[in-house]
Amino acid sequence: MSRKEKEEAQKLGTSEIDRRLNALRDKTNAELAKLPKYETDNLKSGKYELKITTYRDNLAEGSLQIVVQRLGMGWIHADGLTISKDNDAKSMEQEQLYSFM
Numbered sequence: 001m002s003r004k005e006k007e008e009a010q011k012l013g014t015s016e017i018d019r020r021l022n023a024l025r026d027k028t029n030a031e032l033a034k035l036p037k038y039e040t041d042n043l044k045s046g047k048y049e050l051k052i053t054t055y056r057d058n059l060a061e062g063s064l065q066i067v068v069q070r071l072g073m074g075w076i077h078a079d080g081l082t083i084s085k086d087n088d089a090k091s092m093e094q095e096q097l098y099s100f101m
Contacts, residue, residue: 006073009045013070016043016052017079020068024054029083032064033055048073055100061085065092069100076101 004098006040024032033056047100050072057065069078080092 005046009048013050014043017068018072025089028087029085067100082091
């Protein structure tokens with residue numbers, strides 16, 4: 001497999017994380033609370049298969065944590081956000097994502 005194919009697969013995974021987080025950011029806390037605890041989808045890019053998992057965790061005082069993780073070809077990447085019960089969405093700090101990477 002070529003280096004270009006690997007780079008394209010990695011870009012696909014990263015853009016999918018961004019796409020999903022942007023869509024989730026537009027939802028309310030109540031809508032996000034209905035998501036399953038986790039859900040995994042398989043994506044193909046050429047010969048590569050990537051797993052994209054979305055996690056939902058309940059935090060204190062009604063807040064939610066949403067993380068989207070990419071696994072594939074030895075790569076692990078995650079990004080996420082927290083949503084307060086008042087629908088204030090904030091990006092997660094890198095340190096908060098360590099348990100997903």
